[in-house]
Amino acid sequence: MNHRNSSALLVSDFNVEGLRALFANDAGEPAVEAICAPFGEVYPTLLGNDPRGGTFDFSVVWTRPEGVSETFLQAVEGQPFVASDILAEVDRFTAALTRFAGRFHHLFVPTWVIPPHRQGFGLFDMQNHAGASNLAMRMNLRLCDNLQDNPGIFVLNTAKWIENAGGFAVNPKSWFLGRIAFGPEVFKDAVRDVKGLLNAASGQSRKLILLDLDDTLWGGTVGEDGWQNLKLGGHDPQGEAFLDFQRQLKILARRGVLLGIVSKNEEPVALEAIRRHPEMVLRLEDFAGWRINWADKAENIAALLAELKLTPAAAVFLDNDPAERDRVRRALPEVLVPDWPADTMRYSQELWRLRCFPFAAVSAEDRSRRELYAIKHQGDALRTECQSVDEWLASLQLVLAVEEAGPASLPRVVQLLNKTNQMNLSTRRLNADELNAWLAGGGRKLWAIRVRDRFGDHGLVGLFSLEVRGTTAQLTDFVLSCRVLGRRVEECMVWLAAEQGRLLGATRLQAQYVATPRNKPCLDFWQGLAGFVCDVETTTFWRELTEPLAEVPHVTIERRPA
Amino acid sequence: MNDSEAILEVIYRSIDEVNEQQPPDKRVGKSLDTVLLGEGSPLESLGVVNLIVALEQNLELRLGVSASLTDDERLYRSDSPLGTVRSLAGHLADVLASRPGA
Numbered sequence: 302m303n304h305r306n307s308s309a310l311l312v313s314d315f316n317v318e319g320l321r322a323l324f325a326n327d328a329g330e331p332a333v334e335a336i337c338a339p340f341g342e343v344y345p346t347l348l349g350n351d352p353r354g355g356t357f358d359f360s361v362v363w364t365r366p367e368g369v370s371e372t373f374l375q376a377v378e379g380q381p382f383v384a385s386d387i388l389a390e391v392d393r394f395t396a397a398l399t400r401f402a403g404r405f406h407h408l409f410v411p412t413w414v415i416p417p418h419r420q421g422f423g424l425f426d427m428q429n430h431a432g433a434s435n436l437a438m439r440m441n442l443r444l445c446d447n448l449q450d451n452p453g454i455f456v457l458n459t460a461k462w463i464e465n466a467g468g469f470a471v472n473p474k475s476w477f478l479g480r481i482a483f484g485p486e487v488f489k490d491a492v493r494d495v496k497g498l499l500n501a502a503s504g505q506s507r508k509l510i511l512l513d514l515d516d517t518l519w520g521g522t523v524g525e526d527g528w529q530n531l532k533l534g535g536h537d538p539q540g541e542a543f544l545d546f547q548r549q550l551k552i553l554a555r556r557g558v559l560l561g562i563v564s565k566n567e568e569p570v571a572l573e574a575i576r577r578h579p580e581m582v583l584r585l586e587d588f589a590g591w592r593i594n595w596a597d598k599a600e601n602i603a604a605l606l607a608e609l610k611l612t613p614a615a616a617v618f619l620d621n622d623p624a625e626r627d628r629v630r631r632a633l634p635e636v637l638v639p640d641w642p643a644d645t646m647r648y649s650q651e652l653w654r655l656r657c658f659p660f661a662a663v664s665a666e667d668r669s670r671r672e673l674y675a676i677k678h679q680g681d682a683l684r685t686e687c688q689s690v691d692e693w694l695a696s697l698q699l700v701l702a703v704e705e706a707g708p709a710s711l712p713r714v715v716q717l718l719n720k721t722n723q724m725n726l727s728t729r730r731l732n733a734d735e736l737n738a739w740l741a742g743g744g745r746k747l748w749a750i751r752v753r754d755r756f757g758d759h760g761l762v763g764l765f766s767l768e769v770r771g772t773t774a775q776l777t778d779f780v781l782s783c784r785v786l787g788r789r790v791e792e793c794m795v796w797l798a799a800e801q802g803r804l805l806g807a808t809r810l811q812a813q814y815v816a817t818p819r820n821k822p823c824l825d826f827w828q829g830l831a832g833f834v835c836d837v838e839t840t841t842f843w844r845e846l847t848e849p850l851a852e853v854p855h856v857t858i859e860r861r862p863a
Numbered sequence: 864m865n866d867s868e869a870i871l872e873v874i875y876r877s878i879d880e881v882n883e884q885q886p887p888d889k890r891v892g893k894s895l896d897t898v899l900l901g902e903g904s905p906l907e908s909l910g911v912v913n914l915i916v917a918l919e920q921n922l923e924l925r926l927g928v929s930a931s932l933t934d935d936e937r938l939y940r941s942d943s944p945l946g947t948v949r950s951l952a953g954h955l956a957d958v959l960a961s962r963p964g965a
Contacts, residue, residue, distance in 0.1 A: 318909050322884040469920050478933070479912040485884060 307358040307499060309335035310405075312346045314368035315482040320361070323488050329496050330505070335361075340480075343368060347397040359407040361495065362398060363459075365482060366413040366437050369394045373440065377419070377433045384430040384439075391440050395447035402454050406732050407502060409495050410448065411459040412441045416471040416482070452712065453732060455498055459483075462490035497656040503730065504720030507558075507637055507657045509589065509611055510550065511602055513620035514564040514571055518583070519543050520645065523574045524566055534580030539645050546648040547582035554587055558658050559609070562591035563601050563618070598625055599632030610786050612723065612819060617655065694789060694855040701793050702751040704861040706764065710749045711736070713761045717780055722819040724786055724826065726779035726812055744769045747778065748801065750794060752785050759785055765798050767805065774802030774846075776812035779823070791826055792853045799850045811843040870955045873925055874948055877917035881910060895949040901941070911945070922955070930958050 309324060311317045317337055324333040338346040343364055367374040370390040375382040402408040415433050420426055426434040441456075448454045463470040466486035475481040500506045515522045520532025520539050532540040533547075554560050560583065564571060571593045575585055590608055592601035598620075606613060613635035620626050621641055630638045642651055706714050715733045722728070731739065740747060750763030762782040768775045776798050781791050795810075802810045812833075814824050828835065832850065833842040875893045882890045889905040891897060891914075898904045900911060915932050922928045935954070937943050944954030 316909070319884050319913070322886070325886070326883060472916055472920070474919065474931075474933070475912065475916050478915065479909055481909075481912070484916075485880065485913070489883075 306332045306334060308356070309333055310338055310346075310357040310360040311335050312338040312343055312360060312362045314341050314343050314364045315476075316340065316480040317361075317363060317488075319481060319485055320363075320488040320491065323485065323492050324495075327489075327492050327496070329493065331496065331499055331503075333492075333496070344397065347401040357405055359409065359495075359499065360401070360405045361409045361411070361491075362401070363411045363491075364394075364413070366415070366440055369413070370440065373433075373436055376431070376436055377415075384436070387436055387440060388443050391443045392447060395444060398448065398454065399451055402451060403734070406453060407499065408451075408454045409457055409498070410444065410454060411457045411462075411491065412444065413437050414459045414463060416473075417463075418471065418473055457491065457494055459487075459491075462487045462494075465490050493656055500657070502719065504722055505614075507617045507655075508615040509559040509561055509606075509609065509617070510553065511561045511563045511605070511616055511618045511636075512550070513622065513625065514562060514566060514574075514593075516621040516645070517619060517641075517648075518547065518562075519574070519578075519581075524570055528570075528574035528578050531574060531578060533578060540580075542646040542648060544580060544582065546645075546652065549649045549652050551582050551587065553652075553658060554583075556658070559589040559611075560587055561589055561605055561609070561616075562593060563598050563605065563620075564591075564593045565595050565598065566593050568593040597628070597632075599629050602629060602633060602636065610723070614819070617657065619652075691855070697754040697788065697855070698857075699752065699754045699788060699790070699855060700857045700859055701790055702753075702859040702861050703748050703797055704751075706740075706747040706749045710761060714747070714749055714764050717761065717764055717782065718778065721780045721782060722817070723822045724779075724781040724791060725817075725820050726823055726827075727777060727815045728817045728820060729778060740766075742768075744805075745777070746801070746805070748797065750781070750790070750797075752788075752790055754788075763790060763794055765794050767798060767802055767807075769802070769805045769807050772806070772808040774798070774805060774807035774810050776810065779812060786822065789853050789856050792830070793856050793858065795830065796850050796853055797858070799844075799846055803846050803849075808846050809843055810846055811841060814840040814842070816840070866956060866959055867952070869926055870952050870959070871948075873918065873921045873955070874951055876925070877914060877921050878948075880917045880921075881906070881913045884913060885910060893948070895947070895952070897948045899947060899951060900939075900943050900945040914945070918951075918955075922958075926959070928959060928962065930955075 311321055321335045321337050324335045327333070343362070347362070367377070370387045372382050372386040372390060376384075376387070398408065398410060415426075415437050420434060422432060426432040429435055430439075445456050448456055463483070466484060469484050470487050471482070472484055475484065497506070512518050515524075520543050521530060523531060532543060534540050534544040550560060562571075572585065575581055575583070590605050592605050594601065602616065602618065603613075606616060613633045617637045617639070618626070618629050619639070619641060620629070621643075626638045626641065629636055637655075637657060639651070639655060642648065704710065711733055715731065715736060718736070719730050736747075739745060745766065745768045747764060747766035749761050750765070751761050752759045752763070759782075762785050764778060764780050765776060766778040768777050779794065779798075781794065799810050812827065814820075814827055816824065824840070827833065827842045830842070833844045835842050878891045878893055878897075885891065885905065889910075891899070891905055891910075899906060899914065906914060919930060919932060922930050932938065932944075935944060938945060944950050
């Protein structure tokens with residue numbers, strides 16, 4: 302995968318040098334170079350200017366509850382206190398966080414915890430508005446409530462890291478010797494979560510899980526045992542484990558992760574099992590595609606990825622057979638092929654430990670992606686029945702709605718700008734503030750593209766922006782989701798860009814392709830576009846706008862107000 | 864595995880854990896002559912804290928021995944048991960030998 306390095310500012314009321322070091326040493330992408338704000342100076346850092354004079358991609362603000370709320374400290378020390386003051390102090394803290402967040406692409410805020418060795422009050426710990434754990438929970442809920450409308454701020458679950466770290470998550474000796482609140486295993490888990498979110502936010506996360514069937518999705522060999530005898534559900538512990546694994550996959554699918562099947566089986570036999578087994582949680586409509594045959598799995602994966610218009614870097618392959626995993630790892634090194642436990646009862650746990658899926662900001666479009674791919678599958682089936690691609694496109698009844706980007710569409714526009722890799726002319730990565738600042742620069746406009754066809758609404762899937770300088774309209778952004786590639790939407794977008802350029806007084810439309818390891822499909826598209834001249838040295842495509850471009854057949858264009 | 868080997872395993876395991884938080888050019892070597900404290904040691908104060916905590920945790924986890932290395936008054940003196948891996952191993956052997964019933 303291709304990543305740039307990230308820089309981070311760590312702000313804490315305890316010693317986070319260990320966290321900084323683990324960010325630096327962690328081999329996972331992106332590489333992170335972090336520095337620590339002055340130790341213990343949380344509020345001065347949040348409210349003041351950057352103490353190091355630098356700029357950072359993200360920040361982690363990690364505090365102890367008593368570091369934010371003096372009233373909380375009074376409560377745990379048994380002094381008189383007013384519970385509402387604690388929430389007022391949380392409000393003050395979150396207001397400072399919100400202001401501070403404006404300096405970064407992302408701000409991560411781990412939740413407050415009471416260290417296990419400080420939870421000695423038994424039942425009193427959870428006494429309403431009085432016990433330390435009860436108060437910390439209220440603080441955390443207030444934190445989440447206050448920050449929920451800030452798309453760049455992520456609240457992270459410290460308690461989960463402590464649970465994962467086990468017995469040495471918190472060591473009083475580390476605190477007394479070095480003011481270190483958490484052990485390295487907690488910090489490591491934090492690093493993994495933060496990096497996972499950074500990857501998700503930058504479109505680098507995995508989007509597709511490719512699954513083997515026998516002894517991966519169900520117990521047994523369907524071709525040998527018959528679907529009636531598979532271990533799935535029932536009163537068998539292993540069957541329950543497979544059932545649970547399918548449930549977890551379904552949860553991921555509901556959150557926008559695509560599922561696919563790559564299995565060495567007879568397709569009719571395997572599909573019958575999926576259709577007819579009464580305890581199957583996953584049904585055919587849950588899968589974006591499948592390759593069920595006896596061919597090489599790596600070749601099948603490559604073919605399926607091509608069909609789904611996804612790159613190997615978007616895929617995870619899960620298979621119980623280590624030889625198959627080895628084959629795919631060697632043939633397709635960008636596909637994530639995790640080691641998979643021999644113990645089927647650990648499948649669900651291992652699935653959630655992958656932490657490579659795009660949960661940073663799930664939009665309505667993400668949630669419906671699975672359905673749209675299922676619909677697309679029907680579309681592809683139709684394609685094979687039609688005599689030509691043109692006929693297939695005509696049958697789609699494709700409608701492209703264009704609107705100038707406004708506040709309603711901006712969150713999805715920003716998400717698309719930052720997630721799309723393949724059909725992306727310049728691969729600019731901007732947050733909402735940066736994009737708004739760019740648009741305010743004069744002579745610049747951005748349009749959002751929504752697409753629907755007779756199979757469903759694909760939502761906001763494309764955008765393009767123009768900057769007019771003199772008589773030249775420069776196409777700055779040209780972004781289209783791979784979900785609708787190859788349906789002439791991209792040609793329509795060029796047509797619209799030319800039309801808008803002319804309306805803005807330009808006589809030339811120009812687009813400079815900026816190469817990345819993943820956007821060759823965009824270059825291929827522009828190189829195949831009729832009527833444009835290419836300056837090979839700068840990979841700049843241009844054409845005069847004296848004559849209107851030919852309209853694109855089979856696509857109806859709707860113009861909508863912003 | 865005898866006590867000496869078990870102690871060395873605890874020390875080297877702890878060094879591995881400490882190295883996870885050390886810059887690449889300041890990793891601690893794993894040999895009897897490796898300097899852990901003072902001149903010639905790649906460890907700064909935080910690294911020493913991490914090493915002490917890791918050692919105590921691994922003693923408990925792997926050998927079932929609860930020991931507090933910070934109770935030793937020599938810890939930060941020139942004759943500190945943390946001076947080298949060799950001196951540390953000797954000190955831990957003494958700790959194990961002083962257990963009731965050892």
